[in-house]
Amino acid sequence: MLKQHLQQKLLQKLSPQQIQFIKLLQVPTVALDTRIKEELEENPALEDPSLMTLEEPKGEYDDVSDNKEEFEGESTDDGFDEFNVDDYLQDDSANDYSTSYNNSDDDDEKKETPIAIESTFFESLQEQLDLIPLSDKDFVVGKQIIGSLDDDGYLRRPITSMIDDLAFSQNVIVEEEDVLEMLRLIQSFDPPGIGARDLQECLLIQLRRKDQSNRVIQQAIKIVENNLEEFIRKHYDKLERSLGLSSEELKEAVAEILRLNPKPGDANQVTTKQMQIIPDFHINNNDGVLILTLNSKNAPELRVSRSYQEMFEHYDKASQKDRKLKEAVQFVKQKLDSAKWFIDAIKQRQQTLLKTMNAIMQYQYEYFLTGDERKMRPMILKDIADKIDMDISTVSRVANSKYVQTEFGTFLLKSFFSEAIQTDSGEEVSNKEVKKILEDCIGNEDKRKPLADEKLTDILKDRGYNIARRTVAKYREQMNIPVARLRKEL
Template identity: 35%
Template sequence: MKPGLSLRVSQHLSLTPQLQQSIQLLQLSTLELAQEVEQMLVDNPFLERDGDDAADVPMDAPAMEAATAESMGTSDNYSSESEYSSAQTASETIAEAPTAETPETLDWSGDGADGQDGEWGGESSSEWDGPSSSGSRKSDGDEETDAIDLAREHESLSDFLHRQALSLRLSAEDCAALRFLIESLNDDGYLEEPLADLAYSLACDDLEEREELEQRFAMALKLLQSLEPVGVGARDLAECLQLQLRDLIRLAEDEGTTAKHWDVLQLALSMCCQPMDLLARRDMRKLSSLCGAREEALREALALIARLEPRPGRRFVDVERHIVVPDVIVRPVRVGSGRMEFSVRLNTEVMPRLKVHDIYAGVLRRHKNSEGHAALQQRLQEARWFIKNIQQRFDTILRVSEAIVERQKNFFVHGELAMRPLVLRDIADALGLHESTISRVTTAKYMATPQGTFELKYFFGSGLGTETGGSASSTAVRALIKQFVDAEDTKKPLSDAKLADMLKEQGIECARRTVAKYREQLKIPTTTLRKAL
């Protein structure tokens, strides 16, 4: 093959580090952004939070230059770690000086060399002066007080059971076995692992010891199941319900009850001894055959079972409360002639207040020929990029939110039934952005509205055809299905086919299988389970 030379022209997209960081920040949630900001504040000495005590501290120039010159001249080659250590040394020197008032305005122009206040999205940069999500800190004493208060507010299931076990007179071995079982319970109060497996985990090779442990665990399990809440220590749902019914029967024996109620208790216990799938399906014919009771009596017993607690440890679970902090706030505003408009603004609570360290940047400009200047200049540029990318992130979120509000205005007035079909491409074409950008913006970003707080993705939905040739949003159709089910006769619940017919009467073409899919998304049970007893 004869060698030769040729020219070829091609195009390719290269993602610069600044663009990569911009994309990364855009897809982060509010919590993840706060964590990223904290990490950047640690890594980059030129970046600081506006309002820090060490910021803008008056210091004589010779002392500042000496500290910075020393930090830049300690080594010939600077890695990121050595640069950070040097900057920390200078920062400690600054912190010892008297503090001054923090400036009220935030300069987004970087090190303040040009002296211009930036405008962004039609809003003044002062909007970024809102409190940071992680800016407020409590004193050590307050933190200790809060921790004690939190500890007193909640008592776990294991703590509650251990406290009851103290009143039992047990040997050291039985007490240890009971404690072991208590610690083996899950959050719902169930003992999921078999006793044999628990014994094997403590005595793997010794068969005699395993058998002895299993016997002790069996005795400890009976003690555990006698404690409050009733049903704790059950191995499955059937045993949990049986324990609660036996407790009700004991109370009925002690306090007395009517013959009818006694029969219902006994029948309910008998039903819980049958396969649980029969109860789940409400198979009255099969249960009637197995329990030897009439269907009317079975319905009374089933109503009693429905009032039992399937998860005894429910009230002891310390559920972590995920408080959704909205990125955007929408508020109604009345304009002329009583017309309703909606103002869209960013939530200042989630906006980090950042700026470039003016003193560090100023000293760096005066030492352009110092060793390590290029490396530190790169860190300064990274700080400016980070601030600009955060600004661009919130700018994009605001633009997308305004476009959503403009297209879903009826939703903010009338609710879900007025939702219009909307896809990512509609917003992308309107704003001149890519669909992937809109997808990143609408993921894990929330909007507080008069109708509640929703993720931005909530406002997007496909459309279903109508008789008039238009389209109806899938969100509105789901809301309409829920409205139909809420108003149905519980003795004759609406089937999926009936719901499809009712939607057709409203002019919405929706197949039965689509109705079934929307019903499952709404977590609405089937007609069999919705039917009243």
């Protein structure tokens, strides 16, 4: 049985303009320029004056008024929507947001970094193989070995697997000794250590290519051959006893091993281009007064196309409207609306960025004056959201993808947020302060007897920071500092 009934629901929906603003807000400055160019390509009603020539090209519909007679004789649908042209006709100079920022930023200079053209270590090995007189079978085996190397230069494929590949794909029948003989040849190639099957073999190949009459090299070879596990775990006391070495002799041998390359394949690799970081904000210290500025790339001089405005104006002034132009005018109206929405979203983005960053700067004023992390106050997203009367999600979108340039470095806004830790005196301090103290303690420790987490915990407690050992371990791991045993040096 079918029934009908009325029901009221309270739903939260985002308008297209809100969605567009949210997407623009989380875009970093380095990607904003690309996003604006995409919008300029998709919407002909949007213009960037900085990209235009002094003489603007004549619009496609600039002569609509001259050809008005062609469509005055026909009438349109009675239900055709009327448009208010005043909403779109505005003075370009009224976009005050475009003049409130300095657009002569140093970042505008186009700088191209030359990229060195280097061959990969696979190509280098192949070139070395080509220079050696070999039989056709040995050449095929050598090429197979080179092609089986990993990116770090190791051969991790079993010899038997390569023999099977040569038999099935190349129709070359070889014995295991034939492959091992070619492998030894390739291990003599540069860079040293290439073609090793594990770390131990890689280090030994490099050491054996040095002067083996040197006593330090001899001791280093013994350590790698017989005591690699103790060396990796930094059990130096065991090494001294098992090898009968003094502390100074062991120190020289260890230093020789540490100079070796554990990943020889990376030596000739072209380094990948790192993502360029363009700061969204600049904070300058002017005699104790902090001045916040927004990167000029966040304030493009966008405007609505004048030709599209005039096209819409000419149509509105026509006494009778042509039915055939209905779709064209609706298209123009849609593009004009889209251009206005995008400009408003860019303007709102600028205001939100400045408002949020200014609140962060005021909250962490002492830190931005000195750069001393011990003066950083505990701050969470809610603190800034309450201060600027915005949602926490908005502050999160700004903090997760924006950078600020200060006199002591460029930082992600997210790094200024930290949890509070209460001292014995009842004062709340940032965990950044605790991390800084840990970093200083570890940096000044005796590397022959590094401080364990328990000792670090005691030091913090003596200074009034009553935190658990597991918290100290967590902070140490967050700073990528290894445990005490692995920090030990001779």
